[in-house]
Amino acid sequence: MNTLPPGPEHLGLIDTLRCTFGSPALVIRRLAARHGDPFRVRTFNGPLTFIGNPAAIRAIYTADPETFEPFGVDVTEPIFGRTSVVVSTGPRHRRDRKLLTPPFAPAAAKSYASVVAEVAREAASQWTPCQPFSMLEAMQSITLDVVIRVVFGVKGEARIRDVRAAVLDLIHAMNPLILIMPAIRRPFGGFGPWARMLRATAALDALLSEDIRALRASGEDRSDVLGLMLKARYEGGEGLSAQEILDQLRALLFAGHETTAVTLAWAFYWLHREPDTLARVLAEIDGLGPEAPPEKLLGLPYLDAVCLETLRIVPPVANVGRVPRKPFALLDYTIPPGEPLVPSPLLVHGRDDLYPEPERFRPTRFLERDFSPFEFIPFGGGSRRCLGATLAMVEMKVVLAVLLREYHLRLASAEPIEHVQRGITLGPRGQVPMIVEGRRVRPIAREACLDRGSAVT
Numbered sequence: 001m002n003t004l005p006p007g008p009e010h011l012g013l014i015d016t017l018r019c020t021f022g023s024p025a026l027v028i029r030r031l032a033a034r035h036g037d038p039f040r041v042r043t044f045n046g047p048l049t050f051i052g053n054p055a056a057i058r059a060i061y062t063a064d065p066e067t068f069e070p071f072g073v074d075v076t077e078p079i080f081g082r083t084s085v086v087v088s089t090g091p092r093h094r095r096d097r098k099l100l101t102p103p104f105a106p107a108a109a110k111s112y113a114s115v116v117a118e119v120a121r122e123a124a125s126q127w128t129p130c131q132p133f134s135m136l137e138a139m140q141s142i143t144l145d146v147v148i149r150v151v152f153g154v155k156g157e158a159r160i161r162d163v164r165a166a167v168l169d170l171i172h173a174m175n176p177l178i179l180i181m182p183a184i185r186r187p188f189g190g191f192g193p194w195a196r197m198l199r200a201t202a203a204l205d206a207l208l209s210e211d212i213r214a215l216r217a218s219g220e221d222r223s224d225v226l227g228l229m230l231k232a233r234y235e236g237g238e239g240l241s242a243q244e245i246l247d248q249l250r251a252l253l254f255a256g257h258e259t260t261a262v263t264l265a266w267a268f269y270w271l272h273r274e275p276d277t278l279a280r281v282l283a284e285i286d287g288l289g290p291e292a293p294p295e296k297l298l299g300l301p302y303l304d305a306v307c308l309e310t311l312r313i314v315p316p317v318a319n320v321g322r323v324p325r326k327p328f329a330l331l332d333y334t335i336p337p338g339e340p341l342v343p344s345p346l347l348v349h350g351r352d353d354l355y356p357e358p359e360r361f362r363p364t365r366f367l368e369r370d371f372s373p374f375e376f377i378p379f380g381g382g383s384r385r386c387l388g389a390t391l392a393m394v395e396m397k398v399v400l401a402v403l404l405r406e407y408h409l410r411l412a413s414a415e416p417i418e419h420v421q422r423g424i425t426l427g428p429r430g431q432v433p434m435i436v437e438g439r440r441v442r443p444i445a446r447e448a449c450l451d452r453g454s455a456v457t
């Protein structure tokens with residue numbers, strides 16, 4: 001008996017290109033329909049097994065964490081840093097997760113709601129009525145500022161501006177070649193992408209180190225993630241070193257910024273394609289009254305369902321895998337050590353036995369039934385499930401509610417937008433151009449906006 005899952009011999013060149021630059025969901029779902037779920041396919045990086053079957057996902061997420069290594073660490077290490085929780089394994093990973101859990105626990109995450117609301121209002125105050133703008137860029141800017149203020153705990157306009165500039169420099173220095181070609185990770189006498197990235201990292205680290213030193217010296221009791229991280233102690237009583245804190249902060253930046261931004265841009269997109277859904281969520285938000293504190297928004301069930309449905313239909317992270325250290329029993333198959341397993345949200349979220357009419361954006365499905373942690377996996381699962389999941393949900397709900405309550409928006413184009421690979425995350429193709437039609441309290445004439453062309457694509 002063949003102990004490996006069925007599948008095509010190779011992922012052909014066209015499908016490889018589609019998975020790298022186009023829509024991997026179409027490829028993965030087609031292969032699962034043809035070969036079964038799970039299926040195994042040989043890619044340029046070796047064989048991978050994709051899994052959308054909840055029983056098989058359960059087997060992976062509930063296995064002893066020591067069974068697996070994380071997948072793709074060599075690719076992501078330059079992004080996340082050598083000692084960060086995103087790439088560490090074994091006892092070190094367990095220790096760091098425990099240490100980093102309090103700043104991301106639900107009570108802490110909820111306490112960040114008013115800062116998130118403030119950041120969203122400030123960003124939207126720059127919007128010009130009737131002008132198309134990039135919703136994706138707007139959300140990237142909001143989620144970046146949330147990381148800077150909530151995670152790094154930076155305060156004061158000038159300081160926020162300096163840190164933002166340093167962070168953007170680092171983001172721009174993340175040349176994709178560094179990720180796919182480890183051989184070029186050399187300083188080359190100060191020239192080239194690796195040297196640029198090291199310089200950008202050092203510049204951001206220098207700014208954050210000043211804040212860490214000042215915070216330690218002042219003994220101030222702060223409730224942002226950095227403040228809580230500085231207070232945290234391992235079981236033996238020792239805390240994280242300054243370098244470890246810097247690695248963790250950079251990892252949180254890269255894990256939390258783009259993922260939340262693309263999900264928010266998608267939520268605006270889907271809501272503005274589905275007028276009934278938009279009307280229902282607006283009625284729920286308006287029901288709280290104009291002065292409702294941001295924390296109140298977190299308890300709105302339909303708003304919650306809108307965020308969950310966005311994460312279901314267009315998950316931003318799809319290729320998170322586990323590499324078994326020894327032969328692993330997956331349903332009736334045996335996966336050899338070293339062969340990555342990928343629990344795939346693209347597959348499980350598209351199953352019509354779980355999500356009838358899976359291609360439809362229908363938030364009520366999340367009000368009609370509960371989904372298990374093996375059926376709904378936008379934040380991964382098991383011992384490495386996303387540490388920032390609660391913060392991400394807080395961010396999404398507050399940003400959506402604050403902006404929807406305030407602005408009349410519309411999509412600049414009626415064309416559907418594809419869900420495509422963008423670097424290490426999946427997101428919308430293009431910028432999700434939208435137009436502000438006015439403030440909801442005093443909408444401007446709709447016709448006034450209709451003649452303007454779309455400059456953002």
Ligand code: HEM
Nearest residue numbers: 086255256259260263317379380381384385386387388392
């Ligand atoms: C919509 C937004 C987000 C999505 C969809 C998302 C998704 C994910 C996924 C799929 C993983 C891998 C889980 C696994 O291996 O099973 C992950 C890991 C992680 N995420 Fe998120 N994430 C989001 C936002 C955030 C935010 C806001 C933060 C923090 C600021 C964050 C911090 C992390 C960290 C630290 C890990 C590594 C956990 C570990 O390896 O133990 N994420 N995320």
